[in-house]
Each structure stands twice: as C-alpha cells, then as structure tokens.
Amino acid sequence: MGYISDLRKMIGNQPILSVGATILVVNERKEVLFQHRSDTLDWGLPGGSMELGETLEETASRELIEETGLISSRFELIDVFSGPLYYFRYPNGDETYSVIHLYRANGVKGTLEINDGESINLQYFSKETLPKDIEKRALALINHLGDQFWDLQSSF
Secondary structure: OOHHHHHHHHHOOOOEEEEEEEEEOEOOOOOEEEEEEOOOOOEEOOEEEOOOOOOHHHHHHHHHHHHHOOEOOEEEEEEEEOOHHHEEEOOOOOEEEEEEEEEEEEOOEOOOOOOOOOEEEEEEEOHHHOOOOEOHHHHHHHHHHOHHHHOOOOOO
C-alpha cells in the first residue's frame, strides 16, 4: 500500500493535504491526454500523490507509467496550484486539499495502456472536443491557465 492508503487507515475520511504531480501529455496535434477515472467516473489528468522518499519528478514518472504506460525523458514544471479550488471529496468520502505540481512530459515514448485499475479509458482531447464530465481539479487547472493550457508544444 502507499502513504495515503496507510494514512487513511489511521484517520479515516478526514481532510488531508496531498502533495503530488499532475502530468500534461500533449500529442503532435496539440491534444491533451485525459484519463477516464474508475473511482470518480469523470475525466482527469494523469497524476497522483507523492510517496515517502520520492522527488516530485519521480512521482510524475511513476504515475505516468502506472496510469498510461507512457515514459517521459524529462518533466518540465509549469506551476504549483493549491487552495480551495483544489479541495476534493472522493465518492468514498475521503477529503483532500491537493497541492498540485503541474508538469509537462517531454520526449514521451510508449503505447497507451491501462495498467493499474484507476482508468476506464485514456484519450486525447482538443479544446473543442473536451468531455463534459471533467474532474473539478483538472477543470480548475484548465480554467486557471486559460489559453496557455492549449498553447503547448508537442510532448513527443
């Protein structure tokens, strides 16, 4: 089990601070990779919480591989996001205030694969084709960054 799972065994659903990495993977058509999540049944960006002893870049790399099967040669920090917009209550009642380190993956290689049971689907979307059911923290990131979110060079 991981750090958050172990912590949850002790404190239940109480709010926690969760530090982690969220990864933007942009294809050659400037579409962004989203993950249809199995726990919340909405679309979010790949990423997750830091484990004890990890750097944020190691968290980004691990989460990208676990959730998408992709490998990145380098992660570029875009910005750090926190505060009330990044509060989330999971369907099971767990509450978290996320501290999101948003990275862009560069030199991405591999084939999209659902490996860890956290995803129902993985799909690239353009600004015009975004699904309606986007997870609230991902939507907050998109809204905060505005056009900058879509004005990214290819990750591949």
